[in-house]
Amino acid sequence: xxxxxxxxHQEDGPAALPxxxxxxxxxxxxPELLGRRLRCTLPEGTVELRLTEVEAYQxxxxxxxxxxRGPTARNAVMFGPPGHAYVYFTYGMHFCLNVVCxxxxxxxxxxxxxxxxxxxxxxxxxxxxxxxxxxxxxxGPARLAQALGVDRTQNGEDVVGGPVFRLLPGTPPPAALIxxxxxxxxxxxxxxxxxxxxxxxxxxxxxxxxxxxxxxLGKTA
Numbered sequence: 001x002x003x004x005x006x007x008x009h010q011e012d013g014p015a016a017l018p019x020x021x022x023x024x025x026x027x028x029x030x031p032e033l034l035g036r037r038l039r040c041t042l043p044e045g046t047v048e049l050r051l052t053e054v055e056a057y058q059x060x061x062x063x064x065x066x067x068x069r070g071p072t073a074r075n076a077v078m079f080g081p082p083g084h085a086y087v088y089f090t091y092g093m094h095f096c097l098n099v100v101c102x103x104x105x106x107x108x109x110x111x112x113x114x115x116x117x118x119x120x121x122x123x124x125x126x127x128x129x130x131x132x133x134x135x136x137x138x139x140g141p142a143r144l145a146q147a148l149g150v151d152r153t154q155n156g157e158d159v160v161g162g163p164v165f166r167l168l169p170g171t172p173p174p175a176a177l178i179x180x181x182x183x184x185x186x187x188x189x190x191x192x193x194x195x196x197x198x199x200x201x202x203x204x205x206x207x208x209x210x211x212x213x214x215x216x217l218g219k220t221a
Contacts, residue, residue, distance in 0.1 A: 016159065016166045022082035026101040026108035030056035031178055031196040033099075033110060037118065037170040040148040041163065047148050048119030049138050050170060051112060053197040053204045055183050057098075059107035063188040077156045078107035085165055087145070087155040094142035097150050099159055099167070113141050113184070113195070116203045124148075135202035173198045184208050 017036065022029060031054075039048045057065040059078065071079045077086045078100050086098040086109055102108040115138040117124045124137045124147040131137050138144040145151075159165040177199045182191050185208055197204045 014166070014168050016161065016168060019081075019083045019160050022099060022101050022160075023103060024101060026056040026058055026110050027194055029099075029101045029108075030054045030110045030194065031180070032172065033112075033167075034178060034196060034198050035170050035172040037168040038112065038115065038148075038159075039119070039166045039168060040150065041166075042149045044149060045123045046120050047117065047124045049115035049117045049124075049144070049147070051115045052201040053114035053195070055111040055113055056101075056194040056196070057109050057111065058194075059102070059109070062192075064183065064186040064190075064192070065107075065109075075107070078109055080104055080156075083158060083160045085150075085154055085157045085159055087150055087152050089152060090142075095145040095151050096141040097145045097148070097154075111141055112144055114139050114197070114201075114203050114205045115144055116201065117147060137203075139203050140205040181207065182209070 033051050033054050036051050037048055038051060039046060059065050060068055060070065062068060074088060075086070077084055080100065081104050082100050082102055084100045086100055087095055089095055096111060098109040098111045100107065100109055117134060117137045121134060125131065127149060128137045128143060128147050136143070138147045154164055157164045159167045178196060179199050180193045180196050182193060183195045184205070190209065
């Protein structure tokens with residue numbers, strides 16, 4: 001479960017984005033995450049990537065969200081303080097990494113959909129042995145989680161001052177390069193334009209609409 005430390009210790013690395021950055025609606029946070037750097041440190045090493053694609057979900061106000069029907073054991077992290085990781089398992093095979101946004105008890109989240117690996121590429125390649133090109137390493141939420149080594153063990157980790165994740169300022173792209181469109185693979189609120197990406201980035205994942213052959217639970221809370 002998440003903890004919220006006022007100290008937010010950062011003496012062992014670059015200063016992360018402040019918690020106040022995440023204490024806003026997910027639709028405001030999501031486009032501002034583009035170009036930011038996410039660092040993930042696990043026993044095997046550190047992988048860092050630059051975020052190029054994200055999706056916003058608005059919790060109980062959003063029928064595509066895991067939190068739409070209220071708190072459960074699975075989504076409990078989303079009802080806690082902002083600036084923590086929500087990791088879930090989907091389709092029986094993939095983990096997805098989200099960042100909690102908004103005040104406690106008003107859950108929102110941003111799914112980290114894609115990124116360009118900028119550090120620890122050798123480790124990311126070992127984890128993503130099927131990727132033929134480096135821009136494929138974190139192209140899509142499942143690949144992003146795999147390249148970082150993320151699983152449910154990291155659910156609830158602090159992304160502000162925690163030992164595993166650190167979301168760093170990076171360099172946001174010019175506003176003219178930020179695009180938005182429908183979210184990928186959701187069956188409800190499918191046309192809501194809360195997916196954001198950087199135009200021209202090779203790591204951005206292809207858009208795929210929901211297909212009725214699979215039951216979609218949304219992407220985040």
